[in-house]
Amino acid sequence: MTRELRAIVVFAVLCATGLLVVVAAHAQPQDDVQNEPGTSEGSSIPARELANPVTPPQAEDTADDTAPEVDPPAASVEDEQDETQHGETAIYSNDTDDAAKPASGLEALSADPKQWPMAGRDYGLTRFSELNEINIENAGRLQMAWTFSLGTNRGQEAAPLIIDNVLYVVGPYPNRVFALDATTGELKWMYTPKPNPAAQGVACCDVVNRGLAYNDGRIFLNTLDAHTVALDAKTGKEIWYIKLGEINRGETITMAPLAAAGKVFVGNSGGEMGVRGWLTALDQETGEIAWRAYSTGPDEDVLIGDDFEPYYDHYKEKDLGVSSWPPDHWKNGGGTVWGWVSYDPELNLVFYGTANPGPWNSNQRPGDNLWTTTLFARDADTGRAKWAYQVNPHDLWDYDEINENILLDLEIDGRARKVLVHVGRNGFMYVMDRKTGEIISADKYGNTNSIERIDLETGRPIENESMKPELGKVIRNVCPASPGAKDWQPSAWSPRTKLLYVPHQNLCMNFKTSEVGYIAGTPFVGATVDMYAGPGGHRGEFLAWDPIKREKVWAIKEHFPVWSGTVVTAGDVAFYGTMDRWFKAVNAKTGELLWKFRAGSGFIGQPVTYEGSDGRQYVAILSGVGGWSGAVAAAEIDPRVRNGALGFTGAMQDLPAYTLGGSELLVFAIPETDRAEARNTYGGGDHAARQ
Amino acid sequence: MPHANKFLCSFAALGALFFASEAAAQAHSHADHATTENAPSDFLDVPATSLIPGDIKIKPGVKNPAAEDSGSAQRGMKYFANFNCSGCHAANGGGGMGPALSNRAFIYGDEPEQIYLSIAQGRPAGMPAWGTVLPKPVIWDLVSYIRSISDAPNPQWGSTTSLEAFTIEQVPAEFKETPDPWKYTEPFSFGQQPRPKKAAGEG
Numbered sequence: 001m002t003r004e005l006r007a008i009v010v011f012a013v014l015c016a017t018g019l020l021v022v023v024a025a026h027a028q029p030q031d032d033v034q035n036e037p038g039t040s041e042g043s044s045i046p047a048r049e050l051a052n053p054v055t056p057p058q059a060e061d062t063a064d065d066t067a068p069e070v071d072p073p074a075a076s077v078e079d080e081q082d083e084t085q086h087g088e089t090a091i092y093s094n095d096t097d098d099a100a101k102p103a104s105g106l107e108a109l110s111a112d113p114k115q116w117p118m119a120g121r122d123y124g125l126t127r128f129s130e131l132n133e134i135n136i137e138n139a140g141r142l143q144m145a146w147t148f149s150l151g152t153n154r155g156q157e158a159a160p161l162i163i164d165n166v167l168y169v170v171g172p173y174p175n176r177v178f179a180l181d182a183t184t185g186e187l188k189w190m191y192t193p194k195p196n197p198a199a200q201g202v203a204c205c206d207v208v209n210r211g212l213a214y215n216d217g218r219i220f221l222n223t224l225d226a227h228t229v230a231l232d233a234k235t236g237k238e239i240w241y242i243k244l245g246e247i248n249r250g251e252t253i254t255m256a257p258l259a260a261a262g263k264v265f266v267g268n269s270g271g272e273m274g275v276r277g278w279l280t281a282l283d284q285e286t287g288e289i290a291w292r293a294y295s296t297g298p299d300e301d302v303l304i305g306d307d308f309e310p311y312y313d314h315y316k317e318k319d320l321g322v323s324s325w326p327p328d329h330w331k332n333g334g335g336t337v338w339g340w341v342s343y344d345p346e347l348n349l350v351f352y353g354t355a356n357p358g359p360w361n362s363n364q365r366p367g368d369n370l371w372t373t374t375l376f377a378r379d380a381d382t383g384r385a386k387w388a389y390q391v392n393p394h395d396l397w398d399y400d401e402i403n404e405n406i407l408l409d410l411e412i413d414g415r416a417r418k419v420l421v422h423v424g425r426n427g428f429m430y431v432m433d434r435k436t437g438e439i440i441s442a443d444k445y446g447n448t449n450s451i452e453r454i455d456l457e458t459g460r461p462i463e464n465e466s467m468k469p470e471l472g473k474v475i476r477n478v479c480p481a482s483p484g485a486k487d488w489q490p491s492a493w494s495p496r497t498k499l500l501y502v503p504h505q506n507l508c509m510n511f512k513t514s515e516v517g518y519i520a521g522t523p524f525v526g527a528t529v530d531m532y533a534g535p536g537g538h539r540g541e542f543l544a545w546d547p548i549k550r551e552k553v554w555a556i557k558e559h560f561p562v563w564s565g566t567v568v569t570a571g572d573v574a575f576y577g578t579m580d581r582w583f584k585a586v587n588a589k590t591g592e593l594l595w596k597f598r599a600g601s602g603f604i605g606q607p608v609t610y611e612g613s614d615g616r617q618y619v620a621i622l623s624g625v626g627g628w629s630g631a632v633a634a635a636e637i638d639p640r641v642r643n644g645a646l647g648f649t650g651a652m653q654d655l656p657a658y659t660l661g662g663s664e665l666l667v668f669a670i671p672e673t674d675r676a677e678a679r680n681t682y683g684g685g686d687h688a689a690r691q
Numbered sequence: 692m693p694h695a696n697k698f699l700c701s702f703a704a705l706g707a708l709f710f711a712s713e714a715a716a717q718a719h720s721h722a723d724h725a726t727t728e729n730a731p732s733d734f735l736d737v738p739a740t741s742l743i744p745g746d747i748k749i750k751p752g753v754k755n756p757a758a759e760d761s762g763s764a765q766r767g768m769k770y771f772a773n774f775n776c777s778g779c780h781a782a783n784g785g786g787g788m789g790p791a792l793s794n795r796a797f798i799y800g801d802e803p804e805q806i807y808l809s810i811a812q813g814r815p816a817g818m819p820a821w822g823t824v825l826p827k828p829v830i831w832d833l834v835s836y837i838r839s840i841s842d843a844p845n846p847q848w849g850s851t852t853s854l855e856a857f858t859i860e861q862v863p864a865e866f867k868e869t870p871d872p873w874k875y876t877e878p879f880s881f882g883q884q885p886r887p888k889k890a891a892g893e894g
Contacts, residue, residue, distance in 0.1 A: 510865050523778020642863040649781075
């Protein structure tokens with residue numbers, strides 16, 4: 001048999017068995033390519049199969065750095081070289097202050113305005129800081145305090161963390177972690193993991209990382225090749241690591257983990273590769289998997305049981321994660337978890353949203369495709385779903401719903417309500433009851449013509465018929481485009497102004513679907529996309545929204561999508577960055593520009609603010625364009641071919657004339673001379689308004 | 692749901708198509724090209740760099756057997772979509788998860804045999820190795836297609852980036868499917884809606 005014929009036979013056999021996965025003709029098939037229904041035990045993957053959290057790396061793990069081997073040697077070279085550590089730590093100084101013991105518990109840390117202990121600042125992801133030394137009166141005098149280069153010029157989406165005057169920050173692939181003195185910028189240690197370089201090819205939208213998590217003296221890191229690592233915050237030494245996903249199935253990790261309830265919550269990426277989404281809870285101490293909840297498949301995998309009480313009746317049938325799909329399609333149906341996790345300690349619930357179904361071509365997957373583009377509330381200890389709400393049933397335009405769910409206590413129609421605000425990718429602002437999953441209101445905040453309104457009786461969106469994809473036909477001017485009216489870039493909430501600050505984009509698209517076959521580890525998209533500026537010609541907006549009155553209060557138009565996060569402070573200043581290299585401070589009440597700084601590269605990072613050991617207030621953000629929107633300026637992408645970067649090139653093709661990639665951490669403060677005055681005069685130091 | 696099954700099995704259908712129709716055709720064309728078939732050892736001499744000790748010139752004996760076949764690039768275009776190359780490299784090779792293939796800037800070389808090896812062996816930063824999965828003639832058609840889409844207008848030795856220097860863009864793939872996308876260009880749109888903004892007969 002010639003090699004050609006053998007390859008063809010492999011083809012035919014694969015197709016005949018219905019196992020729509022390509023394996024190499026000579027290599028042995030990857031083990032356990034898909035979990036068969038019923039064979040998975042509950043929904044948790046035995047931890048031992050994925051990695052060994054405490055002992056040195058296993059052969060299985062090291063094998064993925066090399067060509068696939070049929071029989072990996074029991075001890076690899078790596079094992080011999082390094083018995084205890086997966087990556088490398090370089091210690092630069094040892095002058096950590098022993099007296100400064102970490103405060104106990106993340107809630108305590110969040111209550112201390114000096115700190116920025118998690119990406120969203122607190123479990124409710126408000127990104128609000130009580131600091132007011134920098135305020136609307138003096139923000140115009142902000143100056144550079146220090147900078148630091150992360151050395152990798154790809155998209156910088158991470159939020160720095162600040163715990164007791166140490167700033168921790170992670171870069172894009174290869175995901176180095178740095179610990180710096182938050183006041184002086186002195187490097188304390190650096191940790192270099194060794195993610196498999198092949199992971200870069202299966203990361204849909206640049207090789208970004210959205211940040212670290214911290215708890216009890218540990219830093220938690222996700223790597224692009226789907227590992228989670230725990231580091232000693234003081235020394236940078238590895239405590240445990242675990243491999244959670246398989247890049248040969250297209251799984252990567254880009255999200256910032258959340259540490260809560262003794263666990264670390266991690267979700268996978270790969271919605272463009274037909275990856276089956278999950279959220280996994282790891283034991284904070286050992287790294288072992290406590291539970292894993294899949295986003296598709298039978299109830300036992302999705303962790304839906306008798307205690308599941310969704311608000312809307314059509315979620316109450318059994319095994320909807322199977323029956324709302326064509327046969328077996330849920331196995332590569334997407335619903336990845338690459339966005340934000342929030343936590344309500346009182347209810348002991350974690351909240352998060354799932355991504356798009358695969359493929360983007362909706363013709364290939366009749367049905368609602370549960371539980372993709374779905375908001376989940378789960379018990380933090382058991383993972384069992386309390387309620388769920390699917391934002392975009394049978395998603396038509398790649399509207400992932402992984403965006404932040406901000407937890408607030410608001411007075412609505414005279415009633416005090418515990419709400420969750422979901423700034424939807426589909427262009428609607430959802431205010432929901434976070435105990436029950438009931439939608440209180442859902443209003444358009446961006447330019448949306450694809451969905452007319454949300455039916456509050458059923459929770460279902462009413463779509464615009466003329467915008468629905470038809471196989472092989474170009475549907476023009478669908479707004480918002482696939483990245484939505486807002487993507488992952490997180491909003492902030494000020495309890496003082498009672499406004500939500502929303503960095504977002506104004507894009508529309510041409511959308512043409514085509515049939516696509518599933519080949520594990522390759523894109524499962526089936527759409528030719530071409531994005532461009534929405535109505536008005538500007539591509540971004542920084543919006544202040546009143547979730548009680550349900551209206552826009554003010555908005556600043558930006559040339560490019562506002563792809564950075566934002567922070568708002570008790571000094572009534574909101575910060576955000578633009579892709580054309582401006583870092584801006586605006587008056588949170590009026591939107592008036594107070595100050596701007598032109599940096600080396602565009603901004604897609606998350607600004608944070610904290611107090612240094614010298615008592616000064618600092619504002620920090622990473623400069624370095626990239627991400628899905630900025631890839632055309634940071635990666636090898638041709639601005640003249642509009643359909644590049646899954647269609648985002650069309651909308652960003654002129655970006656390379658404004659910026660290239662970068663990797664600079666920038667830290668700002670107001671000059672010493674302005675400080676005393678600021679402290680004593682601004683706003684009476686009003687810390688009371690915090691909800 | 693028979694409708695759904697049909698789509699789920701589109702890949703199976705693709706395989707069957709190979710087996711039924713193309714295998715025969717390939718066997719036939721192999722007989723034709725028996726003399727031009729590349730020996731596996733010829734590939735061993737294909738350099739991945741232009742730096743060769745002793746300043747000697749290497750011209751490996753590898754030829755694209757489909758070089759004279761005018762339908763090769765067209766078939767390559769179909770494979771580029773069917774094997775999801777387009778998912779990573781984008782329609783017309785504009786780049787995304789994988790680098791742009793729409794210009795002459797190849798990391799691993801732009802000679803047909805170098806492109807062949809990039810596809811067959813894979814490349815470390817995320818290019819899958821297709822050599823044991825795809826038949827050789829399919830890879831050669833992909834090479835023909837990539838050579839064609841990378842034939843970008845080349846007015847300078849380097850390239851200048853500025854708002855003034857952006858002059859053209861391709862007619863996007865949703866409107867024009869062709870193995871020669873550089874033959875169909877429009878003025879650069881600066882992130883705005885491309886032409887034609889409206890199709891004939893649209894409001």
